[in-house]
Amino acid sequence: MRDGACRCGAVLYSIDGPVRDLIVCHCGACVEATGGPWAASAVAREDLTVVDEATLRWDRAAVSEHDARRGSCRSCGVVVFWDAPARPTVSFAAATLVDASDLEVAGEIWVGETAARSAATAHPAGLPASVVVPWRG
Secondary structure: EEEHHHHHHHHEEEEEEOOOOOOOOHHHHHHHOOOEEEEEEEEEHHEEEEEOHHHEEEEEEEOOOOOOOOEOOOOOOOOEEEEEEEEEOOEEEEHHEEOOOOOOOOEEEOOOOOOOOOOEOOOOOOOOOOOOOOOOO
């Protein structure tokens, strides 16, 4: 079991299942929404429980080929979730976990040409299908 919350504690959630290692998104929409690259993990939809959905404001992601939306805290504005309804997982901000110490960065996506890149983990577009991202219990 893992727990998480936004900065002010209004959005509380728990996870009862494995989570994916981190993917850091550098796309313009994530940077605009969060103030910088967004480090996210993911969880199976059925393993995520949000204590009070009313604490979230859902906005359609500015750019998304998956019709995604972002869930932010109505009080402090922290982006907690990224949800593409057709996918079996929900992404969440790694920084909102009470303890993310066992998670590692598996890849960085939408890394621009001018940004410093590690050839092993940085990708100029989305994550290639050939990249396997570990899940942790």
